[in-house]
Amino acid sequence: MLRIKDYASVVGEGPVEELFLLAERLKGKRIQNVNSTAVGGGVAEILIRMIPLLRDLGVSVWWDVIKGDEKFFSITKKLHNALHGVEVGIGPDELEYFVEVNRENMKEVLREADIHVIHDPQPIALVEEKARVGRKWIWRCHIDFTDPKKEIWEFLKAYIERYDGAVFSAPAFSRPLAIRQVLISPSIDPLSDKNKELPDGIISSICERYRINRERPIVTQISRFDYLKDPVGVIKAYKLVKEYVDCQLVLAGGGATDDPEGMKVLDDVRREAESDPDIFVLFLPPASDIEINALQRASNIVLQKSLREGFGLTVAEALWKGKPVIASAVGGIPLQISHKYSGILTHSIEGTAYWIKQLLNEPEYAKRFGANGKQHIQANFLITRHIRDYLLLFLSLYEQKDIIYL
Amino acid sequence: MENSFRFYTRLNLVELLGRQAKNVAQLLNGLKQVPDSSIYYHTHRFLQQHHYLSPEPPNDFAFWVTNCLSLDSLGEQLASVDTVQFRTIRGLREKFLEILESYCREQNSRNTDCQEGEEFHFMSCRTFILPTPYEARNLKEFCEILKKVSINSIYFHIFEARLRLERGENDFSNWLEDIGQKKLARDISRLDPYTMTLEGLRKKLLQRVSHNVKD
Numbered sequence: 053m054l055r056i057k058d059y060a061s062v063v064g065e066g067p068v069e070e071l072f073l074l075a076e077r078l079k080g081k082r083i084q085n086v087n088s089t090a091v092g093g094g095v096a097e098i099l100i101r102m103i104p105l106l107r108d109l110g111v112s113v114w115w116d117v118i119k120g121d122e123k124f125f126s127i128t129k130k131l132h133n134a135l136h137g138v139e140v141g142i143g144p145d146e147l148e149y150f151v152e153v154n155r156e157n158m159k160e161v162l163r164e165a166d167i168h169v170i171h172d173p174q175p176i177a178l179v180e181e182k183a184r185v186g187r188k189w190i191w192r193c194h195i196d197f198t199d200p201k202k203e204i205w206e207f208l209k210a211y212i213e214r215y216d217g218a219v220f221s222a223p224a225f226s227r228p229l230a231i232r233q234v235l236i237s238p239s240i241d242p243l244s245d246k247n248k249e250l251p252d253g254i255i256s257s258i259c260e261r262y263r264i265n266r267e268r269p270i271v272t273q274i275s276r277f278d279y280l281k282d283p284v285g286v287i288k289a290y291k292l293v294k295e296y297v298d299c300q301l302v303l304a305g306g307g308a309t310d311d312p313e314g315m316k317v318l319d320d321v322r323r324e325a326e327s328d329p330d331i332f333v334l335f336l337p338p339a340s341d342i343e344i345n346a347l348q349r350a351s352n353i354v355l356q357k358s359l360r361e362g363f364g365l366t367v368a369e370a371l372w373k374g375k376p377v378i379a380s381a382v383g384g385i386p387l388q389i390s391h392k393y394s395g396i397l398t399h400s401i402e403g404t405a406y407w408i409k410q411l412l413n414e415p416e417y418a419k420r421f422g423a424n425g426k427q428h429i430q431a432n433f434l435i436t437r438h439i440r441d442y443l444l445l446f447l448s449l450y451e452q453k454d455i456i457y458l
Numbered sequence: 459m460e461n462s463f464r465f466y467t468r469l470n471l472v473e474l475l476g477r478q479a480k481n482v483a484q485l486l487n488g489l490k491q492v493p494d495s496s497i498y499y500h501t502h503r504f505l506q507q508h509h510y511l512s513p514e515p516p517n518d519f520a521f522w523v524t525n526c527l528s529l530d531s532l533g534e535q536l537a538s539v540d541t542v543q544f545r546t547i548r549g550l551r552e553k554f555l556e557i558l559e560s561y562c563r564e565q566n567s568r569n570t571d572c573q574e575g576e577e578f579h580f581m582s583c584r585t586f587i588l589p590t591p592y593e594a595r596n597l598k599e600f601c602e603i604l605k606k607v608s609i610n611s612i613y614f615h616i617f618e619a620r621l622r623l624e625r626g627e628n629d630f631s632n633w634l635e636d637i638g639q640k641k642l643a644r645d646i647s648r649l650d651p652y653t654m655t656l657e658g659l660r661k662k663l664l665q666r667v668s669h670n671v672k673d
Contacts, residue, residue: 444471
């Protein structure tokens, strides 16, 4: 198991020392996290990584999961889609059932704690208990909702404003609210299989397995096969580049085989790619972290040409590997890339093609973006910063001022 | 301990104000109303988040106006606000307001919106200040600690103390003055920390201090 001190080799002694200083000031505080699933999904992944490290720092923190039946989760799926702006047709009886299941969970799930951190909309109504038990309550929203359906937002807002604070992953997700709102961006783990250093031999053998030639330039997009990631747009940009500059294109990602839309996107991508032997469409099985790591490291340029994006952590992963990244200015990507400082932000297929050509033709110029990007991720998007933000958030609940002496 | 220098560090929690701007007029309105901590955050974010970059990107207002509204001339004016001259956030805010108000008057309310998704989001920060275990009793110890202390600590004593805590001068110069190192205090005071990276600043501080240790 990784210990918090292991990260000093990556971020330095100072930042790890600061985590201990903060954790010390949380002594005696008990912190409960509540979400709706123990395995799978981004929230569970974050909690699985973060809770052992917080405990290693001496923080009393744990994690509970609410229970719900199929009906409850079909309603929460609708809530999720409505936050993404999809018309879902959710009835008042369904909202009532949603609240009812939350109330049933109160007795089971809520335990004596000083701070309750409730993740995402599924358990949001647990905050009704605040009136009885008091203590501090935080709503942590992991969802991108730049364009939520009004009636659903109003329904959720009534609960959100009962909390002491709300946490969002990117500035665009924030709304006028009567409570404090905090920005905590997600992070990557530099010591995980997806991001750790890899020997060159492993990178080469993985490229050979997929018949990718490391002697020629490689342009890569890692993402699941989804229209919102615009893989067909990526191929079109590549074709514009290919008229002038030799390169290979790798489109790699996973997806659920029972997701009919994902399979249709994959078919479209394969059709668009079939006449060109330099396009590699790789449908990766789950647990392909080492392969993804190797493909990113083998690349000359990494793309993330999403039409919409939550935070877009694949950008952080590529930057961490010192790669020049060309990405769309959507969701959390502009937080990770400052245009022409730590990468390139584009808005179109043509713009993406233009910058791929520039960076392939001027590798020294491209290298500077990669180097700056890596520094930016090191300072702002590693798990140690994420832990620091949570510690500060917990401490901030007991303070009112903007400048706090600890 | 009398006449010793305790190194502090500072850590920021970023807050979202739920307010955005799509054009210069909305930026101006926002700038009038957001708290001081927001002005501080947007004029120092790049310094803190991109402390390795040289040349450093300018403040958030200039960056947004240039890159999202393509108003290069206004962007340049905002970028060239000489932050080091200001002793209070209030003064700094007034300077930005003056530039934006003048621009809006000249434009006669013609406002171009940014592209959807590129809005300016007002943020602010809550700053936590805490002591580190490091304390210097003389210049030699000061120099040794300066080499190893976190970049957040140097940032705190140079930027945060002077402008945000309105101490008028950076903490290092204040202490050096107290221990009789008046020339060194002045030398450090004359540095423009806004025009170098934080690691570059550490190097410059070390050069000056170590020179005096030898003396």
